[in-house]
Amino acid sequence: MTIETESRKPMIEAIGLSKFYGPFAAAREVTFSVGEGELVAFLGPNGAGKSTTMKMLTGYIAPSEGLARIAGHNMMEDRIEGSRHLGYLPENGPLYPEMTPSGMLSFFADARGMSSAQKKDRIDAVVDICDLSSVIYKPISKLSKGFKQRVGMSQALLHEPDVLIMDEPTAGLDPNQVRGVRKTMRRLSETKTILLSTHILQEVEAMASRVVMINEGRLVYDGDVAGLRQHGEAENGENGLDDAFYALTREA
Numbered sequence: 001m002t003i004e005t006e007s008r009k010p011m012i013e014a015i016g017l018s019k020f021y022g023p024f025a026a027a028r029e030v031t032f033s034v035g036e037g038e039l040v041a042f043l044g045p046n047g048a049g050k051s052t053t054m055k056m057l058t059g060y061i062a063p064s065e066g067l068a069r070i071a072g073h074n075m076m077e078d079r080i081e082g083s084r085h086l087g088y089l090p091e092n093g094p095l096y097p098e099m100t101p102s103g104m105l106s107f108f109a110d111a112r113g114m115s116s117a118q119k120k121d122r123i124d125a126v127v128d129i130c131d132l133s134s135v136i137y138k139p140i141s142k143l144s145k146g147f148k149q150r151v152g153m154s155q156a157l158l159h160e161p162d163v164l165i166m167d168e169p170t171a172g173l174d175p176n177q178v179r180g181v182r183k184t185m186r187r188l189s190e191t192k193t194i195l196l197s198t199h200i201l202q203e204v205e206a207m208a209s210r211v212v213m214i215n216e217g218r219l220v221y222d223g224d225v226a227g228l229r230q231h232g233e234a235e236n237g238e239n240g241l242d243d244a245f246y247a248l249t250r251e252a
């Protein structure tokens with residue numbers, strides 16, 4: 001997959017992205033690109049700068065330095081056009097606890113100016129993709145965390161974006177919920193370009209063939225899973241991903 005990356009159209013581009021909070025750098029010169037149709041895992045320990053980088057990529061925060069592009073659109077100068085291509089699932093999912101999924105999706109469809117026919121089609125489609133039919137009339141606050149995540153995904157998918165940026169979509173879920181969310185992600189990966197952050201190594205094995213890894217705000221690996229394993233082997237002769245993770249992220 002990585003070999004093909006260069007010939008694919010770049011849909012998510014981080015070009016020298018840095019974010020400073022005072023003297024602290026949450027991200028430093030992060031550069032990578034995700035080609036059309038790829039599913040890339042964005043890996044790193046807690047506090048590595050994954051969410052910060054994703055927020056810059058989606059245009060939610062301005063980079064201190066560098067450039068973010070979605071489907072070729074600069075997310076600072078041309079955010080509205082870029083956002084048409086983009087579905088974003090932020091770290092803690094949706095925040096409309098008093099609404100039902102049905103009400104929330106209807107609200108966002110209206111906000112996006114969909115016609116009533118288009119609205120019905122799109123809501124039916126995302127309810128199906130995210131397996132929400134059993135909960136669409138329940139308040140979001142009463143749903144399990146797994147369903148809440150899928151409600152967040154349905155909102156991100158409503159306008160049929162071709163690029164998805166998902167910040168830890170399986171964080172805090174039980175194993176069955178994780179299965180449900182992964183199944184949804186795999187389905188989506190058939191037609192979309194996806195960047196998915198995680199610090200769970202099994203996630204990488206289960207879903208992605210390419211990994212971009214950051215530590216302390218810097219990019220430390222960009223390549224396939226087999227290459228990542230080799231870092232583990234160099235560490236102690238084992239080729240487990242946890243050895244590779246340790247080798248690339250341990251404190252100096």
Ligand SMILES: Nc1ncnc2c1ncn2[C@@H]1O[C@H](COP(=O)(O)OP(=O)(O)OP(=O)(O)O)[C@@H](O)[C@H]1O
Nearest residue numbers: 021025026044045046047048049050051052053199
């Ligand atoms: N608004 C802010 N002001 C100051 N520091 C911040 C701000 N946002 C993030 N940081 C810091 O930047 C670093 C990177 O945070 P970030 O949330 O991007 O990491 P992460 O890799 O997503 O971590 P996690 O896996 O825990 O979500 C952390 O040390 C965090 O405390």
